[in-house]
Amino acid sequence: MIISESINLENIAGKDIIGSYDYSKTSKENKAFIVIPSSYGETKTDSLSLAYFLAANGFNVIRYDGTDHIGESDGDIFNFTLEKGKNDLISVIDFVKRQFDSDNIGVVAKSLAVRFALRAATQDRRIRFLLGICGIFNLQETLNSVYREDLVDIVLKKKYKNWKFADIFGFEVSRNFLETAIEDNYHSLQGTKDDSKRLTIPSVFLFGEKDTWVNLDNIKEALNPRNGNEVELYILPSTLHQINENPEAALFAFKQTVVSCKKYLCKEKIGIDKVVKPHIREVARETRLERERLKVNAITKAEERMFWQKYLTKYILVDKSEDFQEYMDFIIKLFGTIGEDEVILDAGCGPGHFGTFLLKKNKKTSPLYVGIDFVYPVLQEAKSRYKSVISGIFKNLSLDGTKILYVCGDLDNSWNSENNSHLCFKDNTFNKICCSFLISYIKDPLFLLRECLRILKPEGKIIVTSLKPHADISEIYRNFIERKRSKKEIQEARRLLTSAGKIKQKEKCGYYNFFREGELIKLLKEANLKNVECYKTFGNQANLVIATK
Numbered sequence: 001m002i003i004s005e006s007i008n009l010e011n012i013a014g015k016d017i018i019g020s021y022d023y024s025k026t027s028k029e030n031k032a033f034i035v036i037p038s039s040y041g042e043t044k045t046d047s048l049s050l051a052y053f054l055a056a057n058g059f060n061v062i063r064y065d066g067t068d069h070i071g072e073s074d075g076d077i078f079n080f081t082l083e084k085g086k087n088d089l090i091s092v093i094d095f096v097k098r099q100f101d102s103d104n105i106g107v108v109a110k111s112l113a114v115r116f117a118l119r120a121a122t123q124d125r126r127i128r129f130l131l132g133i134c135g136i137f138n139l140q141e142t143l144n145s146v147y148r149e150d151l152v153d154i155v156l157k158k159k160y161k162n163w164k165f166a167d168i169f170g171f172e173v174s175r176n177f178l179e180t181a182i183e184d185n186y187h188s189l190q191g192t193k194d195d196s197k198r199l200t201i202p203s204v205f206l207f208g209e210k211d212t213w214v215n216l217d218n219i220k221e222a223l224n225p226r227n228g229n230e231v232e233l234y235i236l237p238s239t240l241h242q243i244n245e246n247p248e249a250a251l252f253a254f255k256q257t258v259v260s261c262k263k264y265l266c267k268e269k270i271g272i273d274k275v276v277k278p279h280i281r282e283v284a285r286e287t288r289l290e291r292e293r294l295k296v297n298a299i300t301k302a303e304e305r306m307f308w309q310k311y312l313t314k315y316i317l318v319d320k321s322e323d324f325q326e327y328m329d330f331i332i333k334l335f336g337t338i339g340e341d342e343v344i345l346d347a348g349c350g351p352g353h354f355g356t357f358l359l360k361k362n363k364k365t366s367p368l369y370v371g372i373d374f375v376y377p378v379l380q381e382a383k384s385r386y387k388s389v390i391s392g393i394f395k396n397l398s399l400d401g402t403k404i405l406y407v408c409g410d411l412d413n414s415w416n417s418e419n420n421s422h423l424c425f426k427d428n429t430f431n432k433i434c435c436s437f438l439i440s441y442i443k444d445p446l447f448l449l450r451e452c453l454r455i456l457k458p459e460g461k462i463i464v465t466s467l468k469p470h471a472d473i474s475e476i477y478r479n480f481i482e483r484k485r486s487k488k489e490i491q492e493a494r495r496l497l498t499s500a501g502k503i504k505q506k507e508k509c510g511y512y513n514f515f516r517e518g519e520l521i522k523l524l525k526e527a528n529l530k531n532v533e534c535y536k537t538f539g540n541q542a543n544l545v546i547a548t549k
Helices: 044-056 082-100 113-123 139-147 151-156 176-183 189-198 216-222 247-265 280-294 301-312 316-320 322-335 353-361 376-393 445-455 473-481 487-508 517-526
Strands: 003-010 016-023 033-037 060-064 105-110 127-133 165-168 171-174 203-208 231-236 343-347 368-373 404-408 430-435 456-467 530-537 542-548
Touching (some): 003 082, 033 044, 033 082, 044 105, 044 247, 044 280, 060 082, 082 105, 105 247, 113 127, 113 189, 139 473, 151 176, 165 176, 165 487, 171 176, 171 487, 189 216, 203 216, 216 231, 231 247, 301 376, 301 487, 316 353, 322 353, 322 530, 322 542, 343 353, 353 368, 430 445, 445 456, 445 517, 517 530, 517 542
Parallel strands (some): 033 060, 033 105, 105 127, 127 203, 343 368, 343 430, 368 404, 430 456
Antiparallel strands (some): 003 016, 016 060, 165 171, 530 542
């Protein structure tokens, strides 16, 4: 059994760091500690599975939320810098030494956190071992790869005008993030080389074979063994930057982390097949508990409506994305032939993407299309876009005579205090229902699906989609800008990436829930839907299920 205890400490700036101490019975007999700093844009809960692997194999683990970041610790990510990340890590090392009197401390970090962990390891000799997973060691090159623009060079040459903040991997941060990264020499490959030269401890680094955020040749050059210290590099086959996209790669990474920590901290060699796996139920239980703790303040319906109004107004550009077009085409293909007398429901229609795609694909037939959403201004935008498409397809057609209806209505039963709300449609009304990227944002998804079953006609079809957990929206962004785009389109795409980052942040804080394939299938079956089938879509970043009544 693994136990997780909350810890609280102050960093050198006097801000509270909130963390978790994970251990098992065998851990208590071992003085080896692993510290896991939160990766950029993630909370300590994102490292829970990895921490439980280590705890199940006899390590004491401290994972924590950084300050001026997301999660439970003090501050907001807008003010985050890599130097602050490093200082927080050293403060946690201080805590481990003071609280547990351990001289056997390793650091395991992911993504951008690997960069400041490397710096910390050169400055704090209490760190005896460093392991990095999918580390970013050339921030300038990675940002250029993601955004197709050299943001570091813009700051270096002071080309910005009123640029007070920047989008960094989907999160708005102060311009100070890049300014201090340059000042503290975190921004370049040369900075990594300089730190690597000063590294005197053994280190292990795992990289994704298909990680477009890093140049493996450069990384190998930067991490060449220096000063006689041992460096091991492992390549994770068919893996992008987010290793959790590939469960097999994630499992290997976790097991290899245990093996390497045993080797360098415990002087014990074990085979990867001897690594003990934690119980899935323990991981799931603690994940739920921690996400509940993150919900410090309940979101009101008015706040949620305002959030989506701001987000969906930036969502218009997405229909120019080839990944999104393929996604829409796939939905329409799965629905099959749509008859003139059919009635289609677009549940959570937003600005009307599905409605306009449906219209373009069914020029010879005109089913009754009904869109429902709870953000009225966005419904007005949807109606305007729909009419614009109609006028571009049909000549001399009276727009007032089109078979289209937009309804402002609430799809989330949980906002109703009496818990007996129903969708405003009669039984057996719709032939087809599309719930595109809606289910993740509903507090009571099972109730919604049962309502959809009620209003769906016999043999009617329903499609439900959700971004998958750990979805990498930057992949969609990169695919979009790889083609020739106008400067305005690129700017709009960046705003969309930032908006998606805000959604991911709320997901990490427990307000939203992105579903795995099995979870979606189980949910639809619990709602008594039949013939459930699941597919990958939207650039492999989303799960789609189709079912019938």
